[in-house]
Amino acid sequence: MEKAILSVKELKTYFFTRRGIVRAVDNVSFELVKGECLCLVGESGCGKTVTALSILRLVDSPPGRIVGGEIFYDGTDLTKCSAERLRHIRGKEIAMIFQDAQSALNPVFTIGDQIVEQIKLHLKVSRRGAKNRAINLLKEVGIPSPEAAAGYYPHQLSGGMRQRAMIAMGLSCNPRLLIADEPTTAVDVTIKAQIIDIFRQLKESRKMSLIFITHELGIVSEIGDRIVVMYAGRVAETSLVSELLKNPKHPYTSGLIKCLPDITQEKERLESIPGTVPSLDNLPGGCLFHPRCSRAMAICRQQQPPPVNVKRGHTVFCHLY
Amino acid sequence: MLSGGTPFSATYIKKAMKNHKLLEVENLKKYYPVTGGLLYRHLGDIKAVDGVSFYIMEGEALGLVGESGCGKSTLGRTILRLEEPTEGKVVYRGTDITRLGRKELRGLRREIQIIFQDPQSSLDPRMTIGQSIGEALLIHGLRDEGQRGRRVSDMLERVGLESQHALRYPHEFSSGQRQRIGIARALATSPRLIIADESVSALDVSIQAQILNLMLELRREFRLAYLFIAHDLSVIRQVSQRVAVMYLGRLVELAEAGEIFANALHPYTEALISAIPSIRQGKRKTRILLPGSVPSPLNPPPGCRFHTRCHRVLPICHRAEPHLKDAGNGHLVACHLYGI
Numbered sequence: 325m326e327k328a329i330l331s332v333k334e335l336k337t338y339f340f341t342r343r344g345i346v347r348a349v350d351n352v353s354f355e356l357v358k359g360e361c362l363c364l365v366g367e368s369g370c371g372k373t374v375t376a377l378s379i380l381r382l383v384d385s386p387p388g389r390i391v392g393g394e395i396f397y398d399g400t401d402l403t404k405c406s407a408e409r410l411r412h413i414r415g416k417e418i419a420m421i422f423q424d425a426q427s428a429l430n431p432v433f434t435i436g437d438q439i440v441e442q443i444k445l446h447l448k449v450s451r452r453g454a455k456n457r458a459i460n461l462l463k464e465v466g467i468p469s470p471e472a473a474a475g476y477y478p479h480q481l482s483g484g485m486r487q488r489a490m491i492a493m494g495l496s497c498n499p500r501l502l503i504a505d506e507p508t509t510a511v512d513v514t515i516k517a518q519i520i521d522i523f524r525q526l527k528e529s530r531k532m533s534l535i536f537i538t539h540e541l542g543i544v545s546e547i548g549d550r551i552v553v554m555y556a557g558r559v560a561e562t563s564l565v566s567e568l569l570k571n572p573k574h575p576y577t578s579g580l581i582k583c584l585p586d587i588t589q590e591k592e593r594l595e596s597i598p599g600t601v602p603s604l605d606n607l608p609g610g611c612l613f614h615p616r617c618s619r620a621m622a623i624c625r626q627q628q629p630p631p632v633n634v635k636r637g638h639t640v641f642c643h644l645y
Numbered sequence: 646m647l648s649g650g651t652p653f654s655a656t657y658i659k660k661a662m663k664n665h666k667l668l669e670v671e672n673l674k675k676y677y678p679v680t681g682g683l684l685y686r687h688l689g690d691i692k693a694v695d696g697v698s699f700y701i702m703e704g705e706a707l708g709l710v711g712e713s714g715c716g717k718s719t720l721g722r723t724i725l726r727l728e729e730p731t732e733g734k735v736v737y738r739g740t741d742i743t744r745l746g747r748k749e750l751r752g753l754r755r756e757i758q759i760i761f762q763d764p765q766s767s768l769d770p771r772m773t774i775g776q777s778i779g780e781a782l783l784i785h786g787l788r789d790e791g792q793r794g795r796r797v798s799d800m801l802e803r804v805g806l807e808s809q810h811a812l813r814y815p816h817e818f819s820s821g822q823r824q825r826i827g828i829a830r831a832l833a834t835s836p837r838l839i840i841a842d843e844s845v846s847a848l849d850v851s852i853q854a855q856i857l858n859l860m861l862e863l864r865r866e867f868r869l870a871y872l873f874i875a876h877d878l879s880v881i882r883q884v885s886q887r888v889a890v891m892y893l894g895r896l897v898e899l900a901e902a903g904e905i906f907a908n909a910l911h912p913y914t915e916a917l918i919s920a921i922p923s924i925r926q927g928k929r930k931t932r933i934l935l936p937g938s939v940p941s942p943l944n945p946p947p948g949c950r951f952h953t954r955c956h957r958v959l960p961i962c963h964r965a966e967p968h969l970k971d972a973g974n975g976h977l978v979a980c981h982l983y984g985i
Contacts, residue, residue, distance in 0.1 A: 520922065540922060585883045596851060597855075600819045
């Protein structure tokens with residue numbers, strides 16, 4: 325097996341609020357193999373974004389804090405390394421693309437300037453060299469007339485184009501790992517298809533490692549190699565994408581798959597999961613999913629399920645196995 | 646295959662005779678003037694809705710799908726006269742509602758209700774749920790407080806909440822529950838038609854399925870008609886009997902749901918359907934990637950509005966605008982590929 329480029333071990337990120345401790349990420353472990361696309365999947369509030377932010381140590385502190393676990397990147401534990409080292413990693417080695425490009429881009433600088441700034445910060449190139457590089461990047465992500473686009477301010481671009489500019493910025497220093505947080509959520513269906521296509525091309529042409537955060541299993545099946553399903557801050561199941569979609573083990577995962585409307589047939593009613601995601605400051609005991617689970621047993625109420633290896637590379641946290 | 650002659654096929658005429666058209670929209674237009682310059686000159690119009698016609702039968706669910714900015718929400722709001730139409734007719738059970746006065750309009754709004762995308766902002770944060778639902782009843786003439794209270798608890802229970810929830814405030818609920826409250830409030834006045842504007846788009850998948858099921862149940866139980874506005878085709882597929890596809894203020898295709906998904910005619914619909922990421926990879930056809938994005942409605946392209954992004958464009962598409970015509974079996978499409 326190939327070496328992992330990033331390995332997250334028993335990560336715990338808690339938020340200390342007036343109302344109590346919010347366990348946003350609780351004991352999350354996974355490994356990312358070089359050149360692979362790992363998808364973090366789950367409903368809102370399940371901790372997928374906080375996991376990503378923890379990797380780059382971008383969690384606001386206070387109230388948030390990484391209270392336990394390790395994140396190994398290239399032999400360095402990111403949870404403990406110096407701020408100086410971290411500055412070299414952020415943007416250069418590991419880059420992140422945010423969901424809402426509108427608010428992630430600076431409204432008073434042009435797209436070109438913002439990309440150039442990042443290139444100049446990390447690489448030893450002239451201003452002209454950086455500018456050329458920025459224009460090439462804009463071209464690579466499919467922005468028409470990239471020279472002109474580099475001179476535009478974010479508000480002059482459409483939503484899809486802004487998202488592309490964000491991707492170009494993420495790629496600007498040729499990072500080894502790109503983290504994309506729901507890059508397709510705020511855009512239209514046809515634009516979404518374009519963006520997914522860009523990621524698929526990048527994966528092939530640059531052999532880049534990717535962490536892709538999404539709540540849509542459809543997207544996962546198109547670009548993901550490995551998937552981590554999260555529920556209320558914990559991992560529910562992790563496996564290869566093809567294996568998991570064919571053979572889901574956790575009742576939550578199979579529920580999620582069944583909930584998806586199918587365009588090829590009409591159903592009298594959709595399958596659904598009863599109840600709602602529990603609030604993170606008031607979690608149930610035992611398995612976090614038991615109040616909504618149709619196959620809950622007595623033990624689920626009392627004990628947290630341990631990880632079970634149902635197959636090579638397929639781990640599920642459920643008492644059924 | 647293409648008959649092209651009569652506007653509606655025999656099966657449709659038969660259905661129209663048996664059922665009644667609840668709502669008929671004829672050539673509806675909504676323009677927003679754009680002014681600017683020194684003397685606020687009239688520079689042009691944003692043609693949000695530009696000549697749309699369709700009907701909804703009693704108890705029927707019509708899905709309306711399109712990308713952001715295509716005018717689907719404006720269309721929904723114009724039907725309720727939350728926006729004044731620029732031109733055209735909206736006939737509800739025989740009455741043209743574009744001509745109604747304020748008082749008559751109030752009676753109408755009891756029969757046509759709307760559920761918005763974001764119940765967080767459509768519910769008053771300083772009113773309890775009971776007050777919010779009760780207010781709708783009071784405005785529509787239910788003055789007796791006891792009766793009102795009973796109706797509120799009935800409605801809450803019907804949508805899967807509890808009657809004591811009436812005393813709580815909107816922030817005490819999850820987004821799925823708030824959407825149930827939005828539905829309860831719309832149902833309270835016993836409407837015949839509900840316009841659901843992106844009502845499930847903001848919800849998580851597992852909750853989305855719950856709300857869709859609730860809406861399907863209610864339709865059967867109260868013989869409700871829906872105008873279901875959404876950008877998500879797979880959601881539309883589950884709740885609609887017929888589907889209308891909108892692009893830049895115009896309908897480009899309208900057909901029965903099964904038909905449109907199995908046999909989409911318009912290149913735009915084709916592309917929309919192929920763009921849905923699916924977990925059932927094996928069955929999927931090759932994806933059609935549309936170049937660019939939707940042009941500005943202030944200055945739509947000449948000829949067919951879709952020709953700038955179309956993968957099957959013909960020379961005629963640059964010049965002449967296609968009109969909605971029957972391509973057989975009541976499958977309406979506005980495209981030069983199907984001979985006009």
